[in-house]
Amino acid sequence: MTLAIEIEDYSWQYLNTPKPALNHINLQVEEGTFLGVIGPNGSGKTSLAYSIDGLIPGQYNGIKHGQVKVFGKEVEAYDRGQLQRIVGVVFSDPEAQFTAMTVEDELVFGMENLGMSIPEIRERLEWVTELTGVGHLLLKPPYEISGGQKQRVALAAVLAMTPQVLILDEPTSMLDPVSRRRVFDVLARLKSEQRNTIIVIEHSLENLVPLASRMLMLSDGELTLEGETREFFQNMDLLVAQGIHPPGAMRFYYELKKSGQYPGSLPITLPEASQELKGLVARTRQP
Amino acid sequence: MTDNQSFIQVKNLFFTYPDGTKALEEINLSVTVGEFIALIGQNGSGKTTLSKCLNGLYKPTSGNVIVDGLNSRTTPIVQMVRRVGYVFQNPDHQLFNNNCWDEIAYGPRNIQLSEEEVKIRVEEATQVVGLPQIYFEEHPFFLSKGLRQRVAIASILALRPQVIIVDEPTTGQDARQSFEIMDFLKDLNEQHGHTIMIITHDMPIVAQYARRVIAMGQGKILADGPTGEVFAHPEVLERTFLEPPQITQLAQGAMELGFQPGTLTVEEMLRQFEALH
Numbered sequence: 001m002t003l004a005i006e007i008e009d010y011s012w013q014y015l016n017t018p019k020p021a022l023n024h025i026n027l028q029v030e031e032g033t034f035l036g037v038i039g040p041n042g043s044g045k046t047s048l049a050y051s052i053d054g055l056i057p058g059q060y061n062g063i064k065h066g067q068v069k070v071f072g073k074e075v076e077a078y079d080r081g082q083l084q085r086i087v088g089v090v091f092s093d094p095e096a097q098f099t100a101m102t103v104e105d106e107l108v109f110g111m112e113n114l115g116m117s118i119p120e121i122r123e124r125l126e127w128v129t130e131l132t133g134v135g136h137l138l139l140k141p142p143y144e145i146s147g148g149q150k151q152r153v154a155l156a157a158v159l160a161m162t163p164q165v166l167i168l169d170e171p172t173s174m175l176d177p178v179s180r181r182r183v184f185d186v187l188a189r190l191k192s193e194q195r196n197t198i199i200v201i202e203h204s205l206e207n208l209v210p211l212a213s214r215m216l217m218l219s220d221g222e223l224t225l226e227g228e229t230r231e232f233f234q235n236m237d238l239l240v241a242q243g244i245h246p247p248g249a250m251r252f253y254y255e256l257k258k259s260g261q262y263p264g265s266l267p268i269t270l271p272e273a274s275q276e277l278k279g280l281v282a283r284t285r286q287p
Numbered sequence: 288m289t290d291n292q293s294f295i296q297v298k299n300l301f302f303t304y305p306d307g308t309k310a311l312e313e314i315n316l317s318v319t320v321g322e323f324i325a326l327i328g329q330n331g332s333g334k335t336t337l338s339k340c341l342n343g344l345y346k347p348t349s350g351n352v353i354v355d356g357l358n359s360r361t362t363p364i365v366q367m368v369r370r371v372g373y374v375f376q377n378p379d380h381q382l383f384n385n386n387c388w389d390e391i392a393y394g395p396r397n398i399q400l401s402e403e404e405v406k407i408r409v410e411e412a413t414q415v416v417g418l419p420q421i422y423f424e425e426h427p428f429f430l431s432k433g434l435r436q437r438v439a440i441a442s443i444l445a446l447r448p449q450v451i452i453v454d455e456p457t458t459g460q461d462a463r464q465s466f467e468i469m470d471f472l473k474d475l476n477e478q479h480g481h482t483i484m485i486i487t488h489d490m491p492i493v494a495q496y497a498r499r500v501i502a503m504g505q506g507k508i509l510a511d512g513p514t515g516e517v518f519a520h521p522e523v524l525e526r527t528f529l530e531p532p533q534i535t536q537l538a539q540g541a542m543e544l545g546f547q548p549g550t551l552t553v554e555e556m557l558r559q560f561e562a563l564h
Contacts, residue, residue, distance in 0.1 A: 148330035178528035245462030248534030274540040
């Protein structure tokens with residue numbers, strides 16, 4: 001077992017802020033894990049992502065305690081640029097990462113920076129445009145395309161560099177349900193075909209839950225719950241108290257459980273919930 | 288719905304962008320005062336273009352948009368925006384003044400109201416959106432996204448439009464913030480009599496708040512009706528590349544057990560479950 005990320009008693013406080021953005025975090029993420037990160041806005045999710053790719057403490061002023069290691073090495077110990085080859089981040093605001101005048105240049109930029117050969121760049125460009133469905137946008141300026149298209153281009157640009165650790169900060173916030181599912185399909189393919197460690201920060205749980213092998217909740221800078229996905233959602237009281245809104249099917253069973261009408265563990269996907277409903281109705285109808 | 292009751296009448300509307308992109312084709316619809324409508328559809332289906340036709344920002348390529356008896360082709364935009372307000376998806380695309388007060392006062396000043404009237408409008412709008420006085424002198428960019436959205440809505444409210452269109456009100460908001468914003472829009476609808484139209488991809492939000500759904504695809508209206516009815520026909524929704532909320536899908540997969548295909552909320556699902564006993 002290789003640990004992709006080890007975080008030990010880690011705290012981070014931005015300069016001139018009254019309290020830490022992250023407070024005494026302990027976390028280990030094994031290589032190949034698909035980790036879902038949830039929590040209210042302002043709970044420290046994005047700060048956690050920045051701490052793993054070295055933007056914190058590199059680009060921000062503040063006070064750091066404890067350690068953040070990526071593949072056994074502290075983030076500050078990596079040479080400039082080296083960590084970013086291992087950890088790729090897709091930001092929630094895709095415009096924040098665009099620099100080029102065409103989508104194609106945007107996708108090629110990162111690969112050129114990594115010193116890849118032209119044939120390799122060409123091959124990867126073909127792969128990511130097919131995977132993310134942005135082929136028809138290649139010649140357009142990134143600022144002229146829609147919000148949803150921007151998010152897919154941002155994802156493609158980071159995927160082209162095939163980082164071992166991929167962090168996506170609300171990657172589908174601007175997408176319609178079908179485009180959203182397409183992004184999660186891409187992530188599902190990465191999960192099954194490669195050994196990438198994938199960390200997804202998301203408010204919308206319906207697509208995340210079936211893919212995530214583990215889940216983590218941050219509240220007010222603290223790691224309040226972490227575990228294997230199914231076990232994680234059995235702590236529904238705690239999640240609801242933190243303002244997390246579970247997908248409809250899961251909430252239905254949670255309400256039934258609270259009123260003593262459902263004894264089992266909460267189903268976490270729609271197919272599971274449908275299957276369970278048949279048995280449940282049959283039992284309630286028995287005399 | 289008869290013609291003389293409707294506040295907005297869209298008749299055979301076509302809109303083509305200058306570069307030749309056909310964004311809207313053969314749109315017919317009418318909106319009555321007091322409705323709460325969700326406009327849904329895939330990215331690029333024409334939702335935002337339609338909204339901008341409704342507030343007169345875009346003039347029809349052919350067909351007509353009649354608002355409160357005024358034809359958008361011949362009515363100055365200042366008259367249109369007093370009737371239909373449009374709140375941008377990203378409040379940062381709309382906020383440009385140095386403090387919140389001036390931001391909200393910009394619209395009323397722009398339609399040349401007296402400073403006295405401007406003050407009344409701004410105070411009223413800030414009160415409705417619940418923007419505390421301590422923020423009046425603050426630069427909008429130092430506010431949280433939720434508060435910036437409130438400033439954006441207040442700046443539209445200050446024009447006192449009958450219809451308020453809000454583009455993606457819950458994008459990037461967590462669950463608690465989303466419900467807060469939606470409850471606020473519900474309050475504008477029920478307590479203040481505003482007609483609300485939201486543009487959103489969030490189907491559970493649509494199911495919980497909207498009474499009517501207009502589903503668009505490739506520039507056309509593919510479905511238009513009461514929320515439960517539109518969601519009860521997944522085959523129509525499929526053409527718009529949307530799917531009903533998860534709880535509706537759970538009910539639709541269990542129709543043979545007695546669940547209704549138009550189930551919209553967890554609460555409705557629970558009531559049906561109780562009734563099975």
